[in-house]
Amino acid sequence: MSNLTSLQAALNARGTGPAGEAAGALGRRGCPLSDLRDRLRRAGLRPTRQRLSLGWLLFGRGDRHLTAEMLYDEAMRAKVPVSLATVYNTLHQFTEAGLLRQLALDGSKAYFDTNPSEHHHFFLEEEGQVLDMPDCGITVDSLPEAPEGMEIAGVEVIVRLRRRVAARRA
Numbered sequence: 001m002s003n004l005t006s007l008q009a010a011l012n013a014r015g016t017g018p019a020g021e022a023a024g025a026l027g028r029r030g031c032p033l034s035d036l037r038d039r040l041r042r043a044g045l046r047p048t049r050q051r052l053s054l055g056w057l058l059f060g061r062g063d064r065h066l067t068a069e070m071l072y073d074e075a076m077r078a079k080v081p082v083s084l085a086t087v088y089n090t091l092h093q094f095t096e097a098g099l100l101r102q103l104a105l106d107g108s109k110a111y112f113d114t115n116p117s118e119h120h121h122f123f124l125e126e127e128g129q130v131l132d133m134p135d136c137g138i139t140v141d142s143l144p145e146a147p148e149g150m151e152i153a154g155v156e157v158i159v160r161l162r163r164r165v166a167a168r169r170a
């Protein structure tokens with residue numbers, strides 16, 4: 001919650017004189033909000049208020065995996081005025097800009113990973129929960145030849161999990 005309060009303070013302070021402290025924080029090196037603004041710009045996205053608000057929610061809590069609905073719920077709880085359609089659009093823009101990675105886990109829902117580097121996942125299907133696999137989790141050392149004229153761009157492994165029956169009953 002304090003993260004969000006400081007986001008709103010920083011956004012509101014933008015360009016206003018009296019709130020000098022918060023406005024000063026925006027220009028300070030290492031300020032998470034100006035880092036986010038730089039990150040959006042470097043990715044070729046104009047740092048609009050909506051992108052900053054959603055980016056703040058997305059990237060402010062370490063590596064994680066969310067659907068548009070999950071981010072929309074967080075935005076509602078944080079009183080960020082966005083529609084579900086805007087959340088979808090923003091997630092796709094962030095993905096195209098390389099800030100997020102879309103995971104092909106489940107045909108019905110798109111999951112987005114805030115860590116866009118290549119890594120593998122566990123997927124607990126029944127609960128829709130996605131977990132990063134530890135680095136040592138898997139080795140892929142035998143890949144087929146790519147078809148003529150193509151090369152392998154990446155390998156992502158999804159290991160599907162279910163709870164053991166005893167655990168499910170408990």
Ligand SMILES: [Zn+2]
Binds near residue numbers: 113115121131
């Ligand atoms: Zn991940």
